[in-house]
Amino acid sequence: MQMNKVTFLPHQREIEVPAGESLIRAALNAGVHINASCGGEGVCGKCRVLIEQGEVAEGVSERLSAEDVAKGYRLACLSEVTADVVVRIPVESSIDVSVLNKQASTRRKATIKHIDFNSLKEQGLFIPPVEKKFLQLSPPDVQNNMPDVTRLIEYLKLQSDEHKLELTLAVIRKLPDVLRQNDFKITITLVRPVRDNGKTLIIDVQPGDTTAANYAVAMDIGTTTVYGQLIDLSSGECLGEYGEFNGQISYGEDVISRIIYAEKPEGRKKLQEVVVATINKVIGEILRQAKVDGDNIATITLAGNTTMTQLLVDIEPRYLRRAPYVPASSLYPPFSAVTIGIDINPKVIALLYPVVSSYVGGDIVAGVMGSGLYRSEKLTLYLDIGTNAEIVIGNRDWLACTACSAGPAFEGGGIEFGMRASKGAIEDFSLDPVTFEPMLLTIGNIRPKGICGSGLINMTAEMLEMGVINNRGHFNRDLNTPRIRCNNGIWEYVLAWREETLIDRDISLSEPDIDNLIRAKGAIYSGCMTLLEEVGLTMDKIEHIILAGGFGSYIDLDRAMTIGLLPEIEADRVTFIGNGSLLGARMSSLTKRIRKDVVEVTKKMTNFELSETPSYMSNYVAAMFLPHTEIEKFPRTKQRIEGRGRQ
């Protein structure tokens, strides 16, 4: 990817950004504040900047006079970086040079972990559990008329050194005709045993040589969304990926409401059917994308939380939500995918990721496997943040896990102007330290409609650092700005005035909103602390953080550490794996090792019920501050807040 250098004057801040990045986002990521209140749509006209060297694409607007354009003025939100460029922030835009001293951190995301197929190979871990082999058997005659299956097995023994073979009834059914269709030249599909002394199962036979077409499907069955990937088992590549809302959403947004629905007559059956319908839609789409014949899919791996897992295979979920919160099973046997209604060729054996407890499910186990955490020497904190946050701590020798209810704040729930991370959601935010005017960027660069979870974290962190709120999340009532006001007894900060929004109302962030965020981040942080204490460790021993889940990818690490959601750690020691559940499902298709190891790993994952751990409540109360009661745990945040104080 082509990178361009952008230099902001008078700050002299430099940043490398990919070609096509908008200038205003480059500024925000460089920690340079530019007033902006329309979300990046180009209508407020506040983000006027002067291009001093180089050129940007676009950036012209009716908000700029022809004269200004000729001088080199552009709107930062409309400008695309296409080459190295030097940009001056005019005084009227930056308002005050004191902005130069703003202590804001630059934006840092976690390292994104890509499965490097070659590295798997180098580590000797590329052992696809399903293989194809092309064979040329000799036809029978009366002197040599052993059964077709015997002929196949004898050939494999002598010519391929394959032993301990078993065939499915379906293969026995196909074999006689397939053998005679192409002069006893066939391709067989072999599923390797999980245990070392197990049997290799032959699940398909096709006429001629079809070894090039050998695919797997990996699926994450999320409460909200179902994702699928089509994996080429020869190359390890992902040939198609598709996500779709879980059809169960119509029957309840979260797992609890699904469980309640499942208790209605026919409810469980309905939920099973609709999630399978979603799965079928996803499989259809990835096959369409990849232009692959479904007959060459050999295996499907599915991972989901415990409720999704039980509902998928039609198991009563009621005991999951009632004390003592007992799941039906940890491990599931492989089963024929068609038997639960999956629209796939009948040879496909489905593997379902094991679960640990009612609230630490197969999605988390999949993340632990797929991320390689279970093979790591480093003490690692694995965190999947959503309405429920799941926490795993450990390394290759031991693993402890728990789950806590973070509440819906990260998904915009319980926040007055909260919304999911979709178009019009304010996701990035900066404050002018003198005027307290905002710089806000929305998803899709349109006028704001609301605030998404990552935006909420960013603005809370920024306000804490700028002294707009204190460590309890209360607004500084003494600041001289019309944006902080008391509305019907509730203090709030106006992010965008009515005329700047798409919803014809002032969009604001209130103290109750911040309080909800504090509760959410407090629950997670104290969950991590409690789990560490249970195994006799402390936060500072964490060597590596793995963030999983859709939300994790949007998190600004420094901001998340500033509010005390994550412990302070170097950004290069934080890895983001995206959808850990999908990653684990995919990795299971590429390496038999995981299918084997997952049984032991799941047994090893010691589950802690926070409700049964007395220290959890005191840890939670201590975490109900920004960033924490003991600010010493967050030295960098402490330094920035105190630095501001000294100005």
Place this chain on the structure above:
Amino acid sequence: MQMNKVTFLPHQREIEVPAGESLIRAALNAGVHINASCGGEGVCGKCRVLIEQGEVAEGVSERLSAEDVAKGYRLACLSEVTADVVVRIPVESSIDVSVLNKQASTRRKATIKHIDFNSLKEQGLFIPPVEKKFLQLSPPDVQNNMPDVTRLIEYLKLQSDEHKLELTLAVIRKLPDVLRQNDFKITITLVRPVRDNGKTLIIDVQPGDTTAANYAVAMDIGTTTVYGQLIDLSSGECLGEYGEFNGQISYGEDVISRIIYAEKPEGRKKLQEVVVATINKVIGEILRQAKVDGDNIATITLAGNTTMTQLLVDIEPRYLRRAPYVPASSLYPPFSAVTIGIDINPKVIALLYPVVSSYVGGDIVAGVMGSGLYRSEKLTLYLDIGTNAEIVIGNRDWLACTACSAGPAFEGGGIEFGMRASKGAIEDFSLDPVTFEPMLLTIGNIRPKGICGSGLINMTAEMLEMGVINNRGHFNRDLNTPRIRCNNGIWEYVLAWREETLIDRDISLSEPDIDNLIRAKGAIYSGCMTLLEEVGLTMDKIEHIILAGGFGSYIDLDRAMTIGLLPEIEADRVTFIGNGSLLGARMSSLTKRIRKDVVEVTKKMTNFELSETPSYMSNYVAAMFLPHTEIEKFPRTKQRIEGRGRQ
């Protein structure tokens, strides 16, 4: 059973018969000839006998005057033996005292082999592959909330020393509710592994203690009939048995015509459906008989010939009847019985007996297993006689097998008055050595309709011994009896005159009929000889004969040896096992040992294709005599024939 002694005068022949036996059958079995031509119906009145001591029940007829009855005369065919009795055959009935010198052998049946359940136990072989266990688990609490399956497995490890356990998805589905239905008291059904290091599979869980109800179904899928037995796995007893014509009969009488039908569009599907419909009818009936709940059936074992096996599981059979006669598979994996349409609870795993070749099928393998032949030290000839005869020779160290086409003579096919063994078929026969008048008994003791296979053997043997036919099956044209005649150029013996029959025609046995029998017995005998030669042995090394099949049970051993169908051997070294296929299926339910051993035994069974064995044709030609070209192979028959010659 109460046995009574019957003494026949003037012959002074004694025989023990069970109470209720008819007097005429007792005479026949004692080798005492009494003229009788109405099959035992009491209408010809020829079988007048005088009761000299003791009494018989019934025996009175309008054919006897009141005076005769008062003197003690009875009709032998209507008299039932109920006590020890002395019976005189009057001169007018025995016709001539020369009958005293008749060399006829007494009737001897093979020893009937019953599975002695206790002897299985004594041998340590009663190891049912499916077991039930009652468990009392402790309920979970928040300190101890492991998944239900884990709780079950931990309990079994600690309390029952059960390891290597696996559960089906269906059991995982049931477990949560079943556990909580009866305070965590449950009964589980375990299927033991076939291999020693294999896993035990838990296939069911029921609330409370249901250990007393644990059943298996054993089935023989014959071309003509389908038999089923319900086995109590606690006691080993058979609780119900039922046979039904195979519904496929409408689509062809024999396997060849079924295979041809299967090649029609939808033909194979149709045949699969109708045989399963028959199976379902049989299962329904045995459950009804035993008043057992089908939910407590845990396993089903099926055995059938190769064509029946392939049609049952919907496998193309066309290659079975075309050179080089290749079956699809020898071994079949266990499969869920419901998947092929069997109407049984879904936990039931079906086991299908392996086959050896296109014409040595699972029915024969089942017989080899069920009869214990594969564990025997003695050199054994196993013979299943039908349209096709299957032959196995060997012992616990080696096994050779083959099949030959005997033609339909034993089932009455190709015989002018041939019929299946049903009511009205002449099954027993004796000849007066002077007058050549017959004594004939029919099944059901009604007037004759025709001749069944065992009758055919008996009359051919009797005629050979009496010199009525020669060793080529040609009638002695010089005998002074109206019963031997040439009808339209074909020589025949009239068994019953028109007015004595139920079909309003003379019933006779012709030279072409005898020729067909000679071809049938010759095919079988030469098959045995050829197989023995192939392994370097001769007939006289045979230490034990096992006869299987419905037909075998009706065979009179001495008569079968007289015509050269079986080698001469002491009757106590011949065992009749009845339906060997059903026996093997049943034994598989009672001892895991067979499920394990059958894999090796099947591999060990070396198949010989007679058509590819040059000596078969010369052996066949040599066997086209009564009893054989080399009469020295049949010393007893030789002696009887020569003894007659010396009179």
